[in-house]
Amino acid sequence: xxxxxxxxxxxxxxxxxxxxxxxxxxxxxxxxxxxxxxxxxxxxxxxxxxxxxxxxxxxxxxxxxxxxxxxxxxxxxxxxxxxxxxxxxxxxxxxxxxxxxxxxxxxxxxxxxxxxxxxxxxxxxxxxxxxxxxxxxxxxxxxxxxxxxxxxxxxxxxxxxxxxxxxxxxxxxxxxxxxxxxxxxxxxxxxxxxxxxxxxxxxxxxxxxxxxxxxxxxxxxxxxxxxxxxxxxxxxxxxxxxxxxxxxxxxxxxxxxxxxxxxxxxxxxxxxxxxxxxxxxxxxxxxxxxxxxxxxxxxxxxxxxxxxxxxxxxxxxxxxxxxxxxxxxxxxxxxxxxxxxxxxxxxxxxxxxxxxxxxxxxxxxxxxxxxxxxxxxxxxxxxxxxxxxxxxxxxxxxxxxxxxxxxxxxxxxxxxxxxxxxxxxxxxxxxxxxxxxxxxxxxxxxxxxxxxxxxxxxxxxxxxxxxxxxxxxxxxxxxxxxxxxxxxxxxxxxxxxxxxxxxxxxxxxxxxxxxxxxxxxxxxxxxxxxxxxxxxxxxxxxxxxxxxxxxxxxxxxxxxxxxxxxxxxxxxxxxxxxxxxxxxxxxxxxxxxxxxxxxxxxxxxxxxxxxxxxxxxxxxxxxxxxxxxxxxxxxxxxxxxxxxxxxxxxxxxxxxxxxxxxxxxxxxxxxxxxxxxxxxxxxxxxxxxxxxxxxxxxxxxxxxxxxxxxxxxxxxxxxxxxxxxxxxxxxxxxxxxxxxx
DNA sequence: AAAAAAC
Numbered sequence: 057x058x059x060x061x062x063x064x065x066x067x068x069x070x071x072x073x074x075x076x077x078x079x080x081x082x083x084x085x086x087x088x089x090x091x092x093x094x095x096x097x098x099x100x101x102x103x104x105x106x107x108x109x110x111x112x113x114x115x116x117x118x119x120x121x122x123x124x125x126x127x128x129x130x131x132x133x134x135x136x137x138x139x140x141x142x143x144x145x146x147x148x149x150x151x152x153x154x155x156x157x158x159x160x161x162x163x164x165x166x167x168x169x170x171x172x173x174x175x176x177x178x179x180x181x182x183x184x185x186x187x188x189x190x191x192x193x194x195x196x197x198x199x200x201x202x203x204x205x206x207x208x209x210x211x212x213x214x215x216x217x218x219x220x221x222x223x224x225x226x227x228x229x230x231x232x233x234x235x236x237x238x239x240x241x242x243x244x245x246x247x248x249x250x251x252x253x254x255x256x257x258x259x260x261x262x263x264x265x266x267x268x269x270x271x272x273x274x275x276x277x278x279x280x281x282x283x284x285x286x287x288x289x290x291x292x293x294x295x296x297x298x299x300x301x302x303x304x305x306x307x308x309x310x311x312x313x314x315x316x317x318x319x320x321x322x323x324x325x326x327x328x329x330x331x332x333x334x335x336x337x338x339x340x341x342x343x344x345x346x347x348x349x350x351x352x353x354x355x356x357x358x359x360x361x362x363x364x365x366x367x368x369x370x371x372x373x374x375x376x377x378x379x380x381x382x383x384x385x386x387x388x389x390x391x392x393x394x395x396x397x398x399x400x401x402x403x404x405x406x407x408x409x410x411x412x413x414x415x416x417x418x419x420x421x422x423x424x425x426x427x428x429x430x431x432x433x434x435x436x437x438x439x440x441x442x443x444x445x446x447x448x449x450x451x452x453x454x455x456x457x458x459x460x461x462x463x464x465x466x467x468x469x470x471x472x473x474x475x476x477x478x479x480x481x482x483x484x485x486x487x488x489x490x491x492x493x494x495x496x497x498x499x500x501x502x503x504x505x506x507x508x509x510x511x512x513x514x515x516x517x518x519x520x521x522x523x524x525x526x527x528x529x530x531x532x533x534x535x536x537x538x539x540x541x542x543x544x545x546x547x548x549x550x551x552x553x554x555x556x557x558x559x560x561x562x563x564x565x566x567x568x569x570x571x572x573x574x575x576x577x578x579x580x581x582x583x584x585x586x587x588x589x590x591x592x593x594x595x596x597x598x599x600x601x602x603x604x605x606x607x608x609x610x611x612x613x614x615x616x617x618x619x620x621x622x623x624x625x626x627x628x629x630x631x632x633x634x635x636x637x638x639x640x641x642x643x644x645x646x647x648x649x650x651x652x653x654x655x656x657x658x659x660x661x662x663x664x665x666x667x668x669x670x671x672x673x674x675x676x677x678x679x680x681x682x683x684x685x686x687x688x689x690x691x692x693x694x695x696x697x698x699x700x701x702x703x704x705x706x707x708x709x710x711x712x713x714x715x716x717x718x719x720x721x722x723x724x725x726x727x728x729x730x731x732x733x734x735x736x737x738x739x740x741x742x743x744x745x746x747x748x749x750x751x752x753x754x755x756x757x758x759x760x761x762x763x764x765x766x767x768x769x770x771x772x773x774x775x776x777x778x779x780x781x782x783x784x785x786x787x788x789x790x791x792x793x794x795x796x797x
Numbered sequence: 798a799a800a801a802a803a804c
Contacts, residue, residue: 516803542803569801681802706801
């Protein structure tokens with residue numbers, strides 16, 4: 057693998073940007089109000105590099121991005137940058153422009169485009185389609201590190217069109233109907249044959265279906281249409297064991313806590329109560345604040361919140377909103393009592409023995425999961441039984457397969473003997489908080505589904521609807537997406553959720569937060585009555601109460617005993633720094649081999665940092681909500697493929713995103729919430745691998761940080777750090793050092 | 798306050 061960054065000996069070694077070119081960002085920022093200096097791009101329509109005049113260039117886009125609203129962040133970041141650069145005046149504006157203009161034309165026009173077209177073009181396109189196309193696509197979920205044919209053309213990526221080429225199967229190429237369904241690609245002729253044929257039939261599901269849909273339901277008669285009827289019945293059917301087992305174990309789960317200095321409990325509650333209006337979180341938090349030791353004891357009181365939400369939701373929401381503005385206390389919700397699964401217990405368990413069919417088991421093995429992880433062993437059975445399940449498994453513990461595999465199996469069983477009809481309505485829905493996560497989940501579930509002849513499709517925003525709608529028209533079994541577009545299509549009458557019998561909420565606690573809760577509720581009300589609900593998260597807690605109380609029936613709760621974040625393979629560190637050193641320390645930290653993920657609090661700062669690193673000769677890209685989806689997808693892919701070593705992201709990347717081999721996570725801004733800390737940290741140390749998380753804070757933030765780490769139940773040493781300190785060398789991995797954590 | 802999520 058090529059180095060992700062320039063062969064720099066050190067950040068400051070050579071002040072000349074190795075690319076000579078400045079990113080469009082720099083230009084844009086340097087002359088804020090000014091029109092773009094123009095980007096390399098051919099004027100001739102036939103040329104690969106052709107860019108229409110009116111086409112939004114990266115330049116234009118970036119400029120727009122710097123709305124007045126974001127100036128604060130920009131200026132702040134600028135200040136930091138200029139500070140860091142004082143020692144390297146060499147990079148004056150005078151140098152750069154000159155260089156970049158002269159270089160760019162030549163390089164970008166002659167070298168870059170051509171390079172890609174000459175060297176790979178034919179090859180890469182041919183490779184993919186033929187032969188291995190399918191396996192690869194499917195496996196990419198786990199084979200992230202694999203050299204990517206796509207990432208080979210980073211620059212080309214500036215061009216929108218290309219990015220779609222990069223991921224042909226699932227992207228929007230409206231034109232080719234076959235492409236509409238990635239999976240269809242894999243199955244050559246027959247799928248095409250099937251569909252066309254079905255065209256003869258009334259293509260419209262709406263006309264046919266109405267009647268049919270009622271007929272279908274009977275199937276699920278086991279669960280009468282009426283929710284109310286169902287519930288009681290169900291709960292009775294189920295063994296009471298979940299009640300018996302849960303309480304006991306859950307208390308045992310957090311013994312570690314006791315080991316900790318008691319003082320922390322005293323500090324925390326006191327402080328938070330004093331500094332912050334106690335009233336602010338009457339409903340939930342305040343009480344749980346702090347010690348989980350005491351939580352069990354307080355549980356009875358705390359649970360009140362759960363009961364209250366259901367009956368009085370709107371009040372609660374309004375209340376919560378008001379409170380959220382009052383202060384930003386890091387809320388610690390009570391942990392749900394869970395039936396803990398002992399890792400040892402699942403030693404001999406196989407996917408087959410859990411009830412999954414051979415095809416699925418085979419695909420799982422292909423995906424790199426020959427035998428179930430604890431959380432999978434725990435949840436697959438109950439899910440197949442049709443139970444509503446809540447599951448907590450730490451980051452990187454295999455939650456996607458834990459719900460994905462049984463979901464496919466269940467849908468398959470429910471359709472046994474029936475024919476896959478054109479325009480059939482989706483039977484399962486998986487909801488995720490970000491598009492990237494939805495995409496990723498699909499990459500895992502799709503191959504599983506395909507192995508048994510089921511189709512999945514992604515429904516998320518930021519990309520044209522046409523493909524998604526086209527897929528729905530043909531008929532898909534499993535939908536994976538984000539709330540906004542799903543609601544949008546539903547409202548447009550293009551998506552009928554009435555036959556969805558299984559709903560999964562990944563990152564369920566996050567989906568229960570303010571901006572997400574109501575959309576989630578609306579969506580959940582649209583699915584089939586009595587549909588099975590599965591809620592998963594590494595930080596599942598009572599925050600999901602509002603959803604649980606309204607939509608789940610006698611849910612079983614699972615977690616893996618002793619498996620929490622701090623028992624993992626992550627080395628947590630906190631660097632206490634001077635604010636003025638921040639930029640340089642960050643640059644020093646990311647100047648390393650390996651994959652580094654940097655978290656920033658705002659989009660503007662994320663963008664700024666990425667540019668700063670690039671300036672220093674460390675190739676970096678950004679990921680945040682201000683980028684269009686093509687760029688988001690591409691930039692993430694660049695890190696995944698190893699094409700770039702540093703990704704600077706907002707919390708859009710905090711949850712769920714899996715990239716192999718991220719061995720360092722840097723929090724340029726400390727998170728406000730302990731859950732955010734846990735999720736960001738969880739981008740490294742996945743599946744048993746080791747990783748380091750470094751959080752930069754200023755002196756005055758120490759106390760807040762201590763409190764937050766306490767809530768997160770993470771032990772991390774605080775160390776003072778200044779520019780050039782050895783600890784930076786150690787953390788960056790440039791220098792060997794004894795690991796004392 | 799920020800981020801995410803539709804157009």
